[in-house]
Amino acid sequence: xxxxxxxxxDTITITLEGRFDFSAHRVFRGQYEASLQVPAVKHVALDMxxxxxxxxxxxxxxxxxxxxxxxxxxQVAIINCPENxxxxxxxxxxxxxxxxx
Amino acid sequence: xxxxxxxxxxxxxxxxxxxxxxxxxxxxFAENGRxxxxxxxxxxxxxxxxxxxxxxxxxxxxxxRIKALSSGRLTPIVMVTTLDSETDLINGIExxxxxYFTKPIKMPxxxxxVRAMQRAIEVQRDIEQKTQxxxxxxxxxxxxxxxxxxxxxxxxxxxxLDDPAFEYWLQPTAQxxxxxxxxxxxxxxxxxxxxxxxxxxxxxxxxDVIPLPQIFYAMxxxxxxIGTIAAEMNAKIxxxxxxxxxxxxxxxxxxxxxxxxxxxNGGNPTCWILNGRGELVHSARSKHLPIGILEPNAFDASTxxxxxxxxxxxxxxxxxxxxxxxxxxxxxxxxxILSVFRKTAASSCMAKLKTLVAAHTNNSKTHDDISVVIxxxxxxxxxxDKTSHPIHSSHPPALSTTLSNGWRxxxxxxxxxxxxxxxxxxxIDLLKKLQVTxxxxxxxxxxxxxxxxxxxxxxxxxxxxxxxxxxxxxENYLNLRAHRLAELSQDATLExxxxxxxxxxxxxxxxxxxxxxxxxxxxxxERGKEHAELQHGRGISLVExxxxxxxxxxxxxxxxxxxxx
Numbered sequence: 001x002x003x004x005x006x007x008x009x010d011t012i013t014i015t016l017e018g019r020f021d022f023s024a025h026r027v028f029r030g031q032y033e034a035s036l037q038v039p040a041v042k043h044v045a046l047d048m049x050x051x052x053x054x055x056x057x058x059x060x061x062x063x064x065x066x067x068x069x070x071x072x073x074x075q076v077a078i079i080n081c082p083e084n085x086x087x088x089x090x091x092x093x094x095x096x097x098x099x100x101x
Numbered sequence: 102x103x104x105x106x107x108x109x110x111x112x113x114x115x116x117x118x119x120x121x122x123x124x125x126x127x128x129x130f131a132e133n134g135r136x137x138x139x140x141x142x143x144x145x146x147x148x149x150x151x152x153x154x155x156x157x158x159x160x161x162x163x164x165x166r167i168k169a170l171s172s173g174r175l176t177p178i179v180m181v182t183t184l185d186s187e188t189d190l191i192n193g194i195e196x197x198x199x200x201y202f203t204k205p206i207k208m209p210x211x212x213x214x215v216r217a218m219q220r221a222i223e224v225q226r227d228i229e230q231k232t233q234x235x236x237x238x239x240x241x242x243x244x245x246x247x248x249x250x251x252x253x254x255x256x257x258x259x260x261x262l263d264d265p266a267f268e269y270w271l272q273p274t275a276q277x278x279x280x281x282x283x284x285x286x287x288x289x290x291x292x293x294x295x296x297x298x299x300x301x302x303x304x305x306x307x308x309d310v311i312p313l314p315q316i317f318y319a320m321x322x323x324x325x326x327i328g329t330i331a332a333e334m335n336a337k338i339x340x341x342x343x344x345x346x347x348x349x350x351x352x353x354x355x356x357x358x359x360x361x362x363x364x365x366n367g368g369n370p371t372c373w374i375l376n377g378r379g380e381l382v383h384s385a386r387s388k389h390l391p392i393g394i395l396e397p398n399a400f401d402a403s404t405x406x407x408x409x410x411x412x413x414x415x416x417x418x419x420x421x422x423x424x425x426x427x428x429x430x431x432x433x434x435x436x437x438i439l440s441v442f443r444k445t446a447a448s449s450c451m452a453k454l455k456t457l458v459a460a461h462t463n464n465s466k467t468h469d470d471i472s473v474v475i476x477x478x479x480x481x482x483x484x485x486d487k488t489s490h491p492i493h494s495s496h497p498p499a500l501s502t503t504l505s506n507g508w509r510x511x512x513x514x515x516x517x518x519x520x521x522x523x524x525x526x527x528x529i530d531l532l533k534k535l536q537v538t539x540x541x542x543x544x545x546x547x548x549x550x551x552x553x554x555x556x557x558x559x560x561x562x563x564x565x566x567x568x569x570x571x572x573x574x575x576e577n578y579l580n581l582r583a584h585r586l587a588e589l590s591q592d593a594t595l596e597x598x599x600x601x602x603x604x605x606x607x608x609x610x611x612x613x614x615x616x617x618x619x620x621x622x623x624x625x626x627e628r629g630k631e632h633a634e635l636q637h638g639r640g641i642s643l644v645e646x647x648x649x650x651x652x653x654x655x656x657x658x659x660x661x662x663x664x665x666x
Contacts (some may be wrong), residue, residue, distance in 0.1 A: 022301060054298045055469075060345030061392065067344050092349070092368045092418070093390045 003031045017050040020058040032065045039090040049080035102126045106144040107137035109155045131162050134158025148218045153182040161196045168197030175225040177218040249307045250277035256314040267476040268451045279306020280419050280472035283317045287324040288546035297350040298419040323530040327352040328402035331365045335400045338393030347393040351417045357481035362408045367391045377412020379442045402642045408575040415476040421469035512597040544647045551640040552614040560616035608666040620657030
């Protein structure tokens, strides 16, 4: 999976591309941890438009991100979810934790 | 490095030996091929400089033998020859030599070649060490898997899965599965079943689900509801597992006496309820976050409940089933699974499902664990079946008088407690600890839960069982019940009293239940038994069958039941 970040105002957009599964653990964690440390950031948006696949360990990584974000008072939104990604997030009812669109 | 110099010329041995010593290596010597092989076996040098033309055995033959002896370990052999011919070079390489140089010996060339060999050896040693480490890790991982698998097997108590009321199928991808199926009956004969799927698969997923069986069995044994069990599991898993680990789970309760199916689904695929024709009549989709994510106070233990009739089946599976992929990555999908149930006879659905998955995946391993459960509601014995059965129509054999000193337990619950507490598991747990046998326990559970529910539903909440009839009647009843319970007046009370009286001749349990309501007309059930039995009054008439005596007070808000142990 490829992970890129873009900083704009108080928002950091993390764009994911490819298969979001356990093999993405290190690269994803590295990127979001760095993002959460950026001063004055209030929002993190995870752009899922180019994610082909998402498994339960990816859901686990989202929970890690959420915990890190909460500790820094940062809001996390999951945006541009393709249908298959949306389906998995819905089954897990992640809408109760994240803003998903 | 320890370097073997095999050369029949003493001068050459001396020249090369000095050079190697000056380079910081340790030279050892052989005067012909045979000696070279002997020294090799004895000294295990790191590298060999081998002359080709030697007496007794030439360098080519010795090279072949040494290479055959040193399988798996790299011992580079550098051919040293005066014959600067291509044939010689080819013969040498074919015999297994790694490099060569020609006489007369040029010091810088020898130095360079020895250094190159040293580099090759270092790389090889590094790989060897890493391979050994990998092998060690692999062995340890296998061993961990074996132990986890063993613990899992013991904890899931597979003998409890041997129940005619349901079929199950578990196909793990690794030696131990992150999918878990447990099933047990409550004292009241309700089938409880859990299908859980830990994050990922293999060892860590199996570790995730290990705490579940114990909670499940202990709480089912004393008749906790599946919602309460789910809440307890969530609290435990949240406390134990790291943030990124959680468990998708479906808990199902099938009550043959009240003909209800209750489902709590957090993160698993939709659980299907099918009618006798295999048609989908209810979809219990995932309404909750998986277990282990929310803090206990944020956890939602609410379940959905539906009534079943003849031929109903409950189907639950982990996402490994619909996600099972074929060679080109296409998933099996829900539609194909559902059509199996529509088109196949109930008894052969599981077999058909297995064939379908095998055909779709071309018998190759799936990337995730697969687990499937099919519950046949028809195969759950009801209380009516049991009491009509000759073995159960008389009381179970009298209990040894371990209860004989006599004890009394009195509970008084106010509105606040009634909204959050189900007191029955506490009582059942107490009776269990007082060595009441399972057969008595299930009779007592039926009596206590019937009296308690009557007092709460009819006495305090003033619900009329007639609401249950007709279209959506059951759902309306439950909604109204939830509503009235939430609005229950603060001065409402419900008393439960248990008194054990024993002598040498008898051992009794007196159960008294009193509510602060106006009294409900239990006599309707008495008068119109034939009607009532069919509908809502079945419970209390069953209580009359299995208890020694049932006495209501005049207004009907207090009942005393006597039961012989």
